[in-house]
Amino acid sequence: MPKITVDGQSIEAKDRQMILQAVLDAGGDLPHYCYHPGLSIPASCRICLVEVEGIPKLVPSCQTPIRDGMVVHSKSTKAVANQKQVMEYLLVNHPLDCAVCDQAGECHLQDYSYQYGRSQSRFEEDKAKKPKKDVGNHIILYNDRCIMCTRCVRFTREVSGTSELYVDGRGHKEEIDIFPGQPLNNKLSGNVADICPVGALLDKDFLFKQRVWFLKNTPSISPADAGGENIYLAHNEGKVYRIKPRFNADVNQWWISDDTRYSYHALSDERRLTVATKRHLGAPAAAQFAHAVTAAVAGLKAAVTERGQGTLYAVLSPMLSCEDAHLLGTYIRSLDPLATLVLGPVPTGQTETFKNSLTGKQTFAIQAEKVPNRKGIERILTLLGGPTATFADLTAGSLKVSAGWVTGGYLTNWVTPDTKLPQGFTVIQDTLVTRLSDSADVVLPAPFWAEKDGCWENHAGKIQAFAAAVPPPDNAVQEAQVFWHLLGHPGMFNATAYRQSLPDPFPATASPTANEAKPVPAFEFAEL
Ligand code: SF4
Numbered sequence: 001m002p003k004i005t006v007d008g009q010s011i012e013a014k015d016r017q018m019i020l021q022a023v024l025d026a027g028g029d030l031p032h033y034c035y036h037p038g039l040s041i042p043a044s045c046r047i048c049l050v051e052v053e054g055i056p057k058l059v060p061s062c063q064t065p066i067r068d069g070m071v072v073h074s075k076s077t078k079a080v081a082n083q084k085q086v087m088e089y090l091l092v093n094h095p096l097d098c099a100v101c102d103q104a105g106e107c108h109l110q111d112y113s114y115q116y117g118r119s120q121s122r123f124e125e126d127k128a129k130k131p132k133k134d135v136g137n138h139i140i141l142y143n144d145r146c147i148m149c150t151r152c153v154r155f156t157r158e159v160s161g162t163s164e165l166y167v168d169g170r171g172h173k174e175e176i177d178i179f180p181g182q183p184l185n186n187k188l189s190g191n192v193a194d195i196c197p198v199g200a201l202l203d204k205d206f207l208f209k210q211r212v213w214f215l216k217n218t219p220s221i222s223p224a225d226a227g228g229e230n231i232y233l234a235h236n237e238g239k240v241y242r243i244k245p246r247f248n249a250d251v252n253q254w255w256i257s258d259d260t261r262y263s264y265h266a267l268s269d270e271r272r273l274t275v276a277t278k279r280h281l282g283a284p285a286a287a288q289f290a291h292a293v294t295a296a297v298a299g300l301k302a303a304v305t306e307r308g309q310g311t312l313y314a315v316l317s318p319m320l321s322c323e324d325a326h327l328l329g330t331y332i333r334s335l336d337p338l339a340t341l342v343l344g345p346v347p348t349g350q351t352e353t354f355k356n357s358l359t360g361k362q363t364f365a366i367q368a369e370k371v372p373n374r375k376g377i378e379r380i381l382t383l384l385g386g387p388t389a390t391f392a393d394l395t396a397g398s399l400k401v402s403a404g405w406v407t408g409g410y411l412t413n414w415v416t417p418d419t420k421l422p423q424g425f426t427v428i429q430d431t432l433v434t435r436l437s438d439s440a441d442v443v444l445p446a447p448f449w450a451e452k453d454g455c456w457e458n459h460a461g462k463i464q465a466f467a468a469a470v471p472p473p474d475n476a477v478q479e480a481q482v483f484w485h486l487l488g489h490p491g492m493f494n495a496t497a498y499r500q501s502l503p504d505p506f507p508a509t510a511s512p513t514a515n516e517a518k519p520v521p522a523f524e525f526a527e528l
């Protein structure tokens with residue numbers, strides 16, 4: 001492995017790596033704007049120039065490959081003078097509007113201005129003023145904040161392959177723009193706001209909602225499809241405000257789809273189930289969560305007593321975590337060893353692929369399956385063994401079952417006009433009000449993925465853990481917590497410990513993340 005020395009520190013680098021990336025990989029930092037590890041390297045912003053011993057002029061660290069034994073100086077008089085000059089030049093036309101800019105707190109221009117900028121401007125002329133532009137459904141462009149790094153243009157050419165953005169004009173009249181009649185509406189469009197190093201491209205969805213320094217980031221997984229994109233849920237005081245990509249070289253690299261980015265809106269859906277109910281004199285009546293669970297258990301037990309084994313079923317939603325699903329299956333089989341386990345509906349669209357428009361190489365894919373854990377639930381069904389059926393069998397009425405526990409957790413209403421559950425006793429544990437919850441015998445509010453711990457298996461068989469970022473609404477209790485109690489286990493359900501207790505390969509590939517939310521409150525289980 002080649003070694004280089006940067007500002008007196010020895011760093012191990014990879015063969016043919018650029019100086020800047022070697023420094024970043026080693027945990028260091030060099031100022032940079034136009035460089036992004038997922039894009040081509042134009043070396044146009046010039047702030048990353050460094051001195052290399054043996055080379056008479058400054059070189060761009062983002063575009064200069066390392067050599068074994070190379071000695072690099074980024075804090076020498078020459079290098080620092082360049083950084084200051086570049087900063088002064090970039091700030092000539094940049095508005096001083098940090099106080100009202102959404103990027104403040106995570107802006108590279110602001111950060112480097114503190115480190116390398118002049119405290120006073122020598123520019124006395126009028127700053128160039130450029131108009132704001134609405135460039136797409138999700139993105140707004142504050143053109144006078146742009147530093148022409150061209151990351152956004154390269155993204156639309158090299159990752160989304162849609163090429164909506166381009167550089168218009170020359171010199172100080174240069175502007176980012178969209179081609180006429182071609183707005184930035186591709187399904188990866190939100191990523192341009194992530195990679196814009198300043199507050200020029202902003203996500204309308206997040207605009208003026210929160211100052212970023214109030215936000216905490218909890219690592220999580222996308223619920224939008226089977227891709228398993230790695231994300232951060234950014235939240236404050238129990239509310240999620242945005243979703244950002246989390247780098248994973250094997251899954252989504254630096255990018256996420258817009259479906260993933262805006263999936264958190266489901267958490268505040270006005271159809272959210274927040275009240276447990278049980279039937280009283282033929283009509284649903286609000287009940288304490290524990291009393292509703294008691295009624296659910298009583299109804300299922302009565303059905304088994306009346307009709308014998310094989311009368312129960314459970315619908316394991318592909319939105320459930322593997323832990324939720326395993327505990328639900330285990331519990332239903334503890335009441336009825338011949339209970340039928342059913343994988344819930346799997347809504348499917350088209351697989352959408354994106355290609356680099358210059359090389360034709362595939363860069364990203366949005367999976368056709370619009371649920372995150374079909375594979376994980378199938379793995380659980382195999383693990384549990386025993387009778388299983390498809391959801392189509394269940395709704396067609398071809399199964400001899402008459403009492404069941406149905407889970408949902410989908411981001412939108414999943415119940416279609418054809419969804420007809422078997423006649424008999426029904427428990428619905430779901431996140432949104434649906435036609436099924438309106439007619440169920442017992443309804444239990446459930447949390448969304450952002451409100452609980454667990455793991456999902458993506459389309460490629462990768463099992464990935466996610467952690468609760470925010471607490472669930474009052475009265476919503478994680479599915480696994482309910483079955484944990486019903487199976488007689490004491491205390492709080494712990495997803496990581498439970499996952500590790502399952503047979504391989506569950507613990508082998510899951511990577512648990514920290515739970516930053518308050519634990520889901522246990523509920524008092526009333527004795528039957
Ligand atoms: S809009 Fe942002 S990403 Fe695009 S060129 Fe300007 S500064 Fe760079």
Ligand code: FES
Nearest residue numbers: 043045046048062
């Ligand atoms: S980051 Fe190297 S020139 Fe822009």
